[in-house]
Amino acid sequence: MKKCIVIGGGIAGLTSAVYLSKSGIKTEVIESKNKLGGRAYSIKDRENKTVIDNGQHILMGCYKETLKFISLINASDNFFYQRQLFIPFINSNSEIHYLEATKLFYPLNLFIGLLNHSFLNFSEKISLTTFFIKLAFSKNVDLNKLTVEEWLICEKQNENIRKTFWEIICVGTLNSGTKNASAQIFKDILKKMFLDGNFSSTLIIPQKGLSETYCQPANNYINKMGNKISLNENIIELKIENNSVTKIITDKRIIEDFDFVISAVPLTALTKFYSGDEIKNISLEYSCIISIHIWLKINKLKNKFYGLINSPIHWVFNHDDHITLVISDANYLIKKSNDEIIDMCFAELKKYIKTKREDIIDYKIIKEKSATFIPNVENLNKRQTTKTKINNLFLAGDWTDTGLPATLEGAVISGKKATDLILKTC
Template sequence: MKKVIIIGGGLAGLSAAAHLSKKNFKVILLEASPKLGGRAYSFFDEKPQTEIDNGQHILMGCYSDTLNFLKIIDAYKFLNIQKILEINYLAKDKNHFRLKAPNFIYPLNLLFALFSFKELNLTEKISLLKLFIKIYFTDSEKLYGMTVQEWLKKEKQSDKAIRIFWEIISIGALNTSTERASAKIFCDILKEIFWRDKFSSQIIIPALPLSKTFCKPASDFIKSNDGEIRLSEKCIEFVVDKNRIEKVITDKNVYEDFDFVVSAVPFYALEKIIDTSFLDKQPEFHYSSILNIHLRIKENFLQEDFYAFYDSELHWLFNKRTHWNIVISNAEKFMLMGNEEIYAFIITELKKFIAISDDDILLYKIIKEKRATFIPDDFTLKHRPSTETKVKNLFIAGDWVDTKLPATIESAVRSGRIAAGKIVFNN
């Protein structure tokens, strides 16, 4: 049985480990922290006495690698899957509305939903539909050199259409402003979401906390296939000889008995382990932040599982039933603020959308992810390295690897599957 050491227990590492375990490889996964999940985990919070996520992650029907991974580890059953695309909006002055696709044949259901969107006037709807259809025929390679904002303006999208529709998708998926994000990758993800099949546009929310949805089932699957997971063990160095990794040195052990190595840590962590000149491209990443605030409410009167904010610096509200989780993407301005200042801002803003008072909020917890995702501008997209490296038995995984996707769960899981596939092929 061939042995593989995987460095990093985020979703990329867990995906690689699960796929390799399925193919009868002996896996040893090393994680520096005392937990699995990387930037997608949950933990038990003592004050509200409930398990909370470090941040909410929306999945979609087009996340084929993620859904397949969850099927492999027997966790697909932990998902709440929309039967059809529906987004409920929170607007100021409590004027709430929704975008909902009818149960028509695909893709007429999506076209009808857009044309029936009451918040846009007839001219805006026609322009929106024209671009929506045009996306199917667009060669995204020709969009290099344009930002999302420039592309949408070129396609005669109104400011309102951008704010109410395109930005919800763009900021949610790319975690940066439309002025910085690449139009090329935005077009690619729009094709994945809306032009693959009817299922692709359906929104999926984990029914359980993230660690119970992803980490625990993956860990159980890996161990059931004779794999090992070693937490709180930090990789310090790869010893390379004759273009192969011969030793993996950690703060606890020296590993010499293995056939392949998968590095599934962020680029900035990999740089501390080995000279990255072995990569086929030299990336330069700039990062964007995500802010999450969890609110324990005296009485939870919201009905839907999630809401999108319209025309606000708040982006999403996820109704966890035990509490609310509000998400702000592209959240750099909040990273230097103290928690009390952040809380005051969020509550002031929230009151514009929901009839809530200070007394209704029992507890709050703020979680900052300062390097949540890389910013997908043109330069970054062209310099993302591939999975294979110049070191024969070393493969890399992570949402920063060239998966053709932004830094999402799907990108991380896909990168792990690709790395595992390369090892199976080279075995």
């Protein structure tokens, strides 16, 4: 029986291990931390006895490979599924403006939803609708040299549309603002989201912590298939002879009984134990995501989430016993103290949802400093293919060349691509 070592227990690594297990490949996952999930995990806040995520992750109906993965590990019931697109936006006067697809047939339901979006005036609604109609019929337009903002300006999206609609969509999907992100990858994402059927545009929200949602079911599946996961074990070196990995040296043992290796760790971690020509002198710029978990005396929010218009806080997620504020593209806040960040959040909450400082029981701030690579042209050109120059070494992770930004879907696709290449050699 062939055997594969998967380095890294994040979503990409777990995906590889699950599909390898399904295909009858003996598999072991080696993870350096004491928990699975990589940058998608949950912890229990001791003081408030609440499970919180290190960062809020949502899916969309267009995340086809992720949905297949969670179905395979029997985790589909861990999510809330929208029937059609529904996003409540709040402005600084605490007024709610709904972006809601109607119950009519697709794509008419989306276009009417755009025309009914009350925060835009009539000419802006026409401009936005025209943009999507043009997008539907665009084919081989090369946008690689443009930023999202430059593209939107070319498409006559005025400043108000860019600020109140496009910025929050761009930051939410790419974790990067319109001034930096590549127009090409944004265009590709928009087509998957809005032009691939009604379900693709819907949002899918985890109902449990990320560890319980993804990691535990994947762990259970891998174990059920007779394979194993080793935690708290660091990879020190990959020994390469005759252009193949022959030994894996960890801080606990030397592993020689394997046929394939998948590295499913971030680039910064990979360079610590592998120095192949394809990754030499390559570094990616990263973007921070800050999550602020807030416990309220009384939670008056009715919907599961809200987008905030023209606010440094992009999203508010409602967990009933607490709320989570999400600030994407947050490098400008990395050096700010927690006191400075929470003061800013208090001011925004007062304007947007009429929450006062005295309404807040407790809070916890989590900074994921290298949450995603910035999807600008320079970084996108540095992404590596799944197959390395080493015969039996494969790469996975959302930073590899998946054609998507650094999302859960990108991580899942990368893990499955590595598995598919291995299976072709068996």
